[in-house]
Every structure is written in C-alpha cells, then in structure tokens.
Amino acid sequence: MEDLLKVHNLKVNYPIKESFINLMKGKNNKYVHAVNDISFNIKKGEILSMVGESGSGKTTAGKAVLRLIEKNMIQGEILFNDRNILKANKDEIREYRRKAQMIFQDSYQSLNPKNTVYDIVAEPLKVNSMIKESTELNERVKAALVQSGLPATNYFLNRYPHELSGGQRQRVAIAGTIILEPDFIIADEPVSMLDVSIRADILRLMIEQRDKYNVSYIFITHDLSLAWVLSDRIAIMYLGKILEIGSGDEIIKNPCNPYSKALIDIMPKMGIKKKGKKLLIEGEIPSPIDLPKGCVFHMRCPYAKDICREEEPTLQEISPEHFAACHIL
Numbered sequence: 301m302e303d304l305l306k307v308h309n310l311k312v313n314y315p316i317k318e319s320f321i322n323l324m325k326g327k328n329n330k331y332v333h334a335v336n337d338i339s340f341n342i343k344k345g346e347i348l349s350m351v352g353e354s355g356s357g358k359t360t361a362g363k364a365v366l367r368l369i370e371k372n373m374i375q376g377e378i379l380f381n382d383r384n385i386l387k388a389n390k391d392e393i394r395e396y397r398r399k400a401q402m403i404f405q406d407s408y409q410s411l412n413p414k415n416t417v418y419d420i421v422a423e424p425l426k427v428n429s430m431i432k433e434s435t436e437l438n439e440r441v442k443a444a445l446v447q448s449g450l451p452a453t454n455y456f457l458n459r460y461p462h463e464l465s466g467g468q469r470q471r472v473a474i475a476g477t478i479i480l481e482p483d484f485i486i487a488d489e490p491v492s493m494l495d496v497s498i499r500a501d502i503l504r505l506m507i508e509q510r511d512k513y514n515v516s517y518i519f520i521t522h523d524l525s526l527a528w529v530l531s532d533r534i535a536i537m538y539l540g541k542i543l544e545i546g547s548g549d550e551i552i553k554n555p556c557n558p559y560s561k562a563l564i565d566i567m568p569k570m571g572i573k574k575k576g577k578k579l580l581i582e583g584e585i586p587s588p589i590d591l592p593k594g595c596v597f598h599m600r601c602p603y604a605k606d607i608c609r610e611e612e613p614t615l616q617e618i619s620p621e622h623f624a625a626c627h628i629l
C-alpha cells in the first residue's frame with residue numbers, strides 16, 4: 301500500500317511567555333517541547349492510533365500535521381502525497397485542508413452555537429467555494445447527514461447545537477468533515493465525551509468511511525483497548541516521543557517498552573493471557589519544559605539503569621514494522 305502521509309522528525313515547541321522581570325534577567329527562550337522529534341507514516345486507508353496519557357503531545361502532533369499550529373513553532377517534514385506541507389503556499393494549504401480534516405473531542409466547542417445544523421454542515425463546502433448551485437448544496441448536505449446516521453429532515457436541518465444530544469453533535473461534526481470527501485481525518489478523542497452506548501456507533505461510522513472511501517485516519521486516544529479494536533497500527537506516545545509503534549496485535553501481545561507494558565496492564569483483560577507480575581507505573585508525566593536527559597521515561601521506569609539516565613534510546617526494529625525505543629530490550 302502507498303503512503304499517504306510521511307512525517308519526519310516532527311518537533312513542536314510552544315514559546316512560553318515570560319514575566320517582565322524574568323525577561324529583564326535574561327530568562328527568555330523557554331519552550332514547551334510538546335512534540336519532540338517523531339517520525340511515522342500512514343498508508344492509504346490505514347488507521348493509526350496515537351495512544352498515551354494526557355500531556356504526551358498527541359493533540360499537538362495532530363494539529364501540527366494539519367498545520368493548525370503556526371509554522372514557526374513546527375520543525376521537521378510533513379509530506380502529504382509527497383508534498384511538503386510545511387513549505388506549502390496559501391493555495392496549497394487551502395487544497396490540503398479540503399483533503400485533510402480534524403474531528404475534535406468536544407463537539408460542543410467546535411460547532412458554532414449560532415449556526416443551524418444546515419449552516420454547520422454546508423459551511424466547509426461554501427468556504428471552499430466548491431458548490432455554486434444551492435440545490436446541489438442542499439443535496440450534498442443531506443447526503444452527508446444521512447451518511448453520518450442523522451435524519452435529513454427540514455426539522456433537523458434547522459436545529460442548533462444546544463438542541464442536540466452529544467452523539468448527534470459529534471455526528472454533525474463528522475458530517476461537516478466528510479462532506480468535503482477527505483482522504484485523511486485526524487479524530488482527536490472523538491468518543492471520549494460520549495456515553496458508552498453511542499461510542500460504538502460513532503466508531504463504526506469512522507470504519508465505514510475507511511472501508512467505503514479508503515480514508516486514512518489518525519485516531520488519538522488515551523484508551524489502548526479502543527485503539528486495539530479500531531486501528532491497524534498503534535503508536536505509543538510519551539512526553540512528545542513515540543516510544544513504540546507497530547501493528548495493534550504486536551503492540552498488545554508483544555510489547556517491548558515498559559511504558560507500553562504498563563498501559564497494557566491497566567487495560568481491561570479482553571482475553572489476553574498475561575504472564576508474570578503487573579507493571580504499575582506511579583507518578584505523573586514530567587514537565588515538557590525541561591525535558592529529562594536520556595530516556596524520557598526513565599524517571600518512572602522500574603527498570604531504569606545508568607544508561608537510561610544518560611543516553612536517549614532510538615527506535616529499533618523488533619520484527620517487521622514493529623519498532624521500540626528502550627535500552628533494556
């Protein structure tokens with residue numbers, strides 16, 4: 301399968317605004333190192349999950365890939381169909397935004413409360429001035445709603461976001477995305493605010509898009525079991541790094557990095573047979589302002605040795621397409 305997206309050495313550093321006093325003392329140039337040199341690729345029609353606890357840089361990585369973060373904070377190379385998005389001009393970015401879309405966790409915030417369902421779903425097509433005829437626009441809006449499992453009635457088209465349930469709002473957000481017939485969608489925790497009963501429907505909808513239209517996905521989640529069910533490959537992220545990446549089965553059944561192992565140990569069992577003691581990780585993810593020397597995970601790793609505190613491990617191939625970064629492999 302062909303690669304749709306190739307990301308090389310992506311870094312995102314958010315500058316921190318320093319107080320006047322600190323600036324006078326010469327204490328400037330501090331950054332949040334939110335994404336810290338990650339590389340990965342996504343094939344056409346593939347679903348890659350990014351998994352990691354809060355603060356590991358998942359959302360930032362997704363936003364950077366879609367160029368929703370200012371260019372001067374991003375380093376590296378983002379190739380979409382072999383064209384470098386970080387070197388794209390305004391027209392090329394507009395074209396890219398049509399093909400690459402993002403769905404956010406909180407549809408209540410991402411949908412304009414003053415717009416009706418019709419306006420919300422029609423807007424992307426209007427902004428991209430892809431449709432001139434209003435009858436065609438109406439048809440496209442209705443088709444997108446139906447595809448997203450929503451009624452295409454006039455009553456529903458005239459509802460406002462606050463009149464909808466959480467599941468309906470997320471479906472409206474999805475309709476506003478798929479109306480542009482994208483090749484690539486980044487779904488950032490798309491079901492974590494929804495009731496369990498509707499999560500499966502929304503996920504099924506995403507898989508349907510992939511199966512029918514060969515859409516590629518980055519699925520961002522802190523829920524490893526969900527990633528396993530849904531995706532082809534999983535990337536385990538920690539403090540802006542990918543610590544392990546491979547097929548869902550490889551990551552779950554043959555994890556190599558202790559952080560991946562710990563995430564698996566807190567997963568619901570789902571029929572996985574586990575040998576030995578559970579690996580429990582305590583404490584919190586350290587600050588991404590002053591990154592630790594050596595392995596980013598060494599401060600919480602029960603197996604950390606001297607080398608882990610000194611040298612950063614690089615991703616090593618464990619088996620075909622399965623890579624892990626760890627000195628104790």
Ligand SMILES: Nc1ncnc2c1ncn2[C@@H]1O[C@H](COP(=O)(O)OP(=O)(O)O)[C@@H](O)[C@H]1O
Binds near residue numbers: 333334357
């Ligand atoms: N706009 C921002 N400015 C400064 N720091 C940010 C900004 N957005 C996120 N961060 C920081 O970057 C790190 C990664 O955040 P994020 O990408 O949201 O992680 P995740 O989605 O995995 O929870 C966190 O430490 C977060 O506080």
Ligand SMILES: [Mg+2]
Binds near residue numbers: 358359360
């Ligand atoms: Mg996030």
